Amino acid sequence: MKHITILAAALLVAVMPAEARKAKKFTHQTVEIPAVEPQSIVIETAGSQLVLAVTTDRNLVLRHYGAPVKDAGQFTHMDTGRGNGAQAYPAAGGTFLGQAALHVKYADGNHNTELRYLSHSVKASGGVKTTEIVLKDYVTDLQVKLVYDAYRKENVICSHSEIVNGGKKAVELLEVASSSLTLEADKYLLTHFHGGWAYEMQTARELLDFGTKVIESRRGTQTTQTENPSFLVSLNTGEFSETSGEVVAGALAWSGNFRLSFEKDETGLVNVLGGISPFASAYPLKAGETFVTPEMIWTWSADGAGGASRNLHRWARQYGIYGGGTVNPTLLNSWEGAYFTFTTPTLTGMIDDAAAMGLEMFVLDDGWFGTKYPRNSDKSSLGDWDLCTDKIPEGIDYLASYAHGKGLKLGIWIEPEMVSRVSELAEKHPEWVVQSPGRALYEARWQWVLDLANPEVQDFVFGIFDKTMQLAPGIDYIKWDCNRPVYSFGSPYLGTEQDRFFVEYVQGLYSVMRRIREKYPDVLVQCCSSGGSRLDYGAMRWCNEFWTSDNTDAISRSRIQYATSMIYPACAMASHVSAVPNHQSGNVTPLKMRFDMAAAGRLGMELQPKNLTAEERALAYRCIKSYKGFRDLVFTGDLYRISSPLDSDYYAFMYVSEDKSRAVMFEFCLRYQNRATGGHLLRLAGLDPSRKYLVTEQNVDTSCWWGNGQSFTGDFLMSGGFNPVLNGSNASAIFVLAAR
Ligand code: GLA
Numbered sequence: 001m002k003h004i005t006i007l008a009a010a011l012l013v014a015v016m017p018a019e020a021r022k023a024k025k026f027t028h029q030t031v032e033i034p035a036v037e038p039q040s041i042v043i044e045t046a047g048s049q050l051v052l053a054v055t056t057d058r059n060l061v062l063r064h065y066g067a068p069v070k071d072a073g074q075f076t077h078m079d080t081g082r083g084n085g086a087q088a089y090p091a092a093g094g095t096f097l098g099q100a101a102l103h104v105k106y107a108d109g110n111h112n113t114e115l116r117y118l119s120h121s122v123k124a125s126g127g128v129k130t131t132e133i134v135l136k137d138y139v140t141d142l143q144v145k146l147v148y149d150a151y152r153k154e155n156v157i158c159s160h161s162e163i164v165n166g167g168k169k170a171v172e173l174l175e176v177a178s179s180s181l182t183l184e185a186d187k188y189l190l191t192h193f194h195g196g197w198a199y200e201m202q203t204a205r206e207l208l209d210f211g212t213k214v215i216e217s218r219r220g221t222q223t224t225q226t227e228n229p230s231f232l233v234s235l236n237t238g239e240f241s242e243t244s245g246e247v248v249a250g251a252l253a254w255s256g257n258f259r260l261s262f263e264k265d266e267t268g269l270v271n272v273l274g275g276i277s278p279f280a281s282a283y284p285l286k287a288g289e290t291f292v293t294p295e296m297i298w299t300w301s302a303d304g305a306g307g308a309s310r311n312l313h314r315w316a317r318q319y320g321i322y323g324g325g326t327v328n329p330t331l332l333n334s335w336e337g338a339y340f341t342f343t344t345p346t347l348t349g350m351i352d353d354a355a356a357m358g359l360e361m362f363v364l365d366d367g368w369f370g371t372k373y374p375r376n377s378d379k380s381s382l383g384d385w386d387l388c389t390d391k392i393p394e395g396i397d398y399l400a401s402y403a404h405g406k407g408l409k410l411g412i413w414i415e416p417e418m419v420s421r422v423s424e425l426a427e428k429h430p431e432w433v434v435q436s437p438g439r440a441l442y443e444a445r446w447q448w449v450l451d452l453a454n455p456e457v458q459d460f461v462f463g464i465f466d467k468t469m470q471l472a473p474g475i476d477y478i479k480w481d482c483n484r485p486v487y488s489f490g491s492p493y494l495g496t497e498q499d500r501f502f503v504e505y506v507q508g509l510y511s512v513m514r515r516i517r518e519k520y521p522d523v524l525v526q527c528c529s530s531g532g533s534r535l536d537y538g539a540m541r542w543c544n545e546f547w548t549s550d551n552t553d554a555i556s557r558s559r560i561q562y563a564t565s566m567i568y569p570a571c572a573m574a575s576h577v578s579a580v581p582n583h584q585s586g587n588v589t590p591l592k593m594r595f596d597m598a599a600a601g602r603l604g605m606e607l608q609p610k611n612l613t614a615e616e617r618a619l620a621y622r623c624i625k626s627y628k629g630f631r632d633l634v635f636t637g638d639l640y641r642i643s644s645p646l647d648s649d650y651y652a653f654m655y656v657s658e659d660k661s662r663a664v665m666f667e668f669c670l671r672y673q674n675r676a677t678g679g680h681l682l683r684l685a686g687l688d689p690s691r692k693y694l695v696t697e698q699n700v701d702t703s704c705w706w707g708n709g710q711s712f713t714g715d716f717l718m719s720g721g722f723n724p725v726l727n728g729s730n731a732s733a734i735f736v737l738a739a740r
Contacts, residue, residue: 086182177275220486353609383425411477573601679723687714
């Protein structure tokens with residue numbers, strides 16, 4: 001038996017006032033913890049390995065995350081030179097002084113938790129192996145279950161924690177991370193993604209130094225304005241590499257306040273924690289209750305950022321995105337082409353044009369609802385989801401059958417979590433609005449947030465979706481928007497338990513989504529939030545695609561889509577061709593460049609086709625047709641980024657089929673410098689070196705590459721034979737490669 005001596009109680013006596021000292025008698029305590037045989041718990045995928053070790057005194061420590069080691073048992077007795085080493089899920093209390101994954105306050109006011117290993121189990125199903133490890137505080141009845149799902153083929157490990165209050169009194173979860181991972185390297189280069197409306201997913205890179213770097217959102221509804229809950233850490237280097245070196249990437253599946261923190265301690269280790277933000281969320285966990293944290297998705301690769309992204313993409317297509325990896329239809333969206341000003345002929349005209357250009361769906365965006373208060377601007381009507389018959393007297397069913405008659409599917413926009421100040425709903429249910437008693441009810445875009453922590457509101461929000469689906473038979477697509485964050489947070493429903501609000505808002509949202517998917521498994525859902533403000537793997541579990549940004553300028557999109565591709569796959573990245581000058585940036589780019597950029601994701605258009613010239617329509621038809629020929633590669637292929645829009649005048653990347661028999665390659669000249677340097681040499685990637693590929697440029701009569709229409713071996717293309725001439729800023733090219 002091993003004994004742990006608690007000296008803290010004795011020390012406290014010395015600093016307590018004399019009276020208190022008299023009242024309470026502190027004794028020098030010893031606590032007996034039965035020792036165990038040390039062992040390693042190995043969690044592995046085809047190309048990575050996470051090794052946890054149970055020490056004699058039942059600490060669960062992390063020993064390795066990296067390349068698989070054949071005999072991982074060798075890690076069991078590893079002397080780290082740092083005592084037990086890095087805790088697998090550090091709790092605040094005892095001798096632990098770093099950033100804690102778990103910080104609990106007990107009913108008696110105590111803040112100490114010391115988790116010790118109890119047991120673990122492993123089960124496998126398909127390509128996923130689940131390891132569950134149970135830890136327990138050695139004094140209270142608080143238990144923690146750590147769950148690790150290892151996706152063998154995809155090289156991804158998802159991990160979350162479940163906190164069980166087995167005691168008789170409620171406790172407060174002051175901090176509760178999903179997962180903790182400690183890294184050891186000479187240098188740590190962090191890549192993360194910041195941004196705001198119309199400039200989402202901007203790349204930031206910085207070396208992690210001593211102290212703590214925090215990436216956080218406190219917007220309540222909009223996860224990803226300011227920061228995306230994802231990152232990459234390149235190890236042992238200060239240089240970002242697409243192709244080589246060890247990279248650990250992580251993403252949190254949560255659509256609300258989150259926090260990712262990276263603490264470099266005095267010994268040079270970096271502890272990474274990912275989870276729900278503790279901001280105003282000291283969650284009360286009653287006796288007998290369990291708190292389940294969201295999934296943290298991890299991957300490790302020795303092939304640089306490119307390898308890490310491909311792992312995440314493969315996992316996301318298979319498990320992380322609703323309906324991931326299936327080809328979704330091209331579409332025309334009414335927003336930038338009509339905004340709020342339309343009647344039935346405007347829409348049927350757009351449907352005619354969409355069909356003529358070869359598009360496959362028409363999406364009716366904002367502005368179709370409101371009877372007492374018709375939605376003619378963003379100043380009213382959210383909450384009143386009845387058709388505005390002034391605009392579409394024939395009904396949505398007429399529009400649906402008109403679209404179907406032209407061979408198009410129909411989609412429709414809703415923003416169900418919101419209510420306009422000017423609306424019948426606000427008049428009827430002011431108590432459903434998120435608010436703090438006696439404080440200003442701040443509007444944003446003239447609207448308020450509905451309190452999704454309230455089950456009645458959840459029913460209402462589900463009802464909006466349900467009712468919209470009933471507007472016509474054959475509604476194939478819903479664009480779900482969410483255009484503002486939470487201010488002066490407060491749930492009238494939760495009364496004095498406001499600490500639950502941020503967590504229960506998101507849980508309420510997911511419960512609505514679950515009901516929607518039970519009833520409508522096949523409808524396509526786009527996750528939109530003023531563009532890409534809710535881009536996270538929590539929302540994507542329910543949604544087929546995300547609206548990447550309201551900014552559809554091809555120049556801006558090069559940076560946004562590049563960064564998005566680090567974590568999220570192209571199959572879900574909605575990307576539209578819009579008018580010039582661009583409505584967000586004012587930039588003017590060629591129509592071909594706009595098509596080529598949009599073809600890197602789920603291609604759509606968002607403009608009034610009537611404003612296109614005959615020549616432009618012909619180009620649109622051609623580009624859409626060619627896209628349909630290679631889009632399966634966009635939806636299912638492996639991404640290889642070739643040159644970055646951040647570091648190069650050229651942005652280039654390709655998608656390669658799993659069997660390497662086909663590929664599509666994109667190149668954009670973002671800043672043309674001179675014509676003396678000739679063609680821009682690109683080294684393609686991901687091809688089979690020995691196979692010959694027929695290379696065909698798309699959508700042009702005269703190719704920008706001398707070898708167009710000929711076949712070349714993969715090694716030639718990958719080793720410096722491919723040098724198309726993009727002679728001008730905003731010139732672009734798409735090449736399809738087919739093995740012969
Ligand atoms: C948000 C979306 C846009 C559009 C408008 C409609 O800004 O991001 O795509 O749907 O709302 O109001």
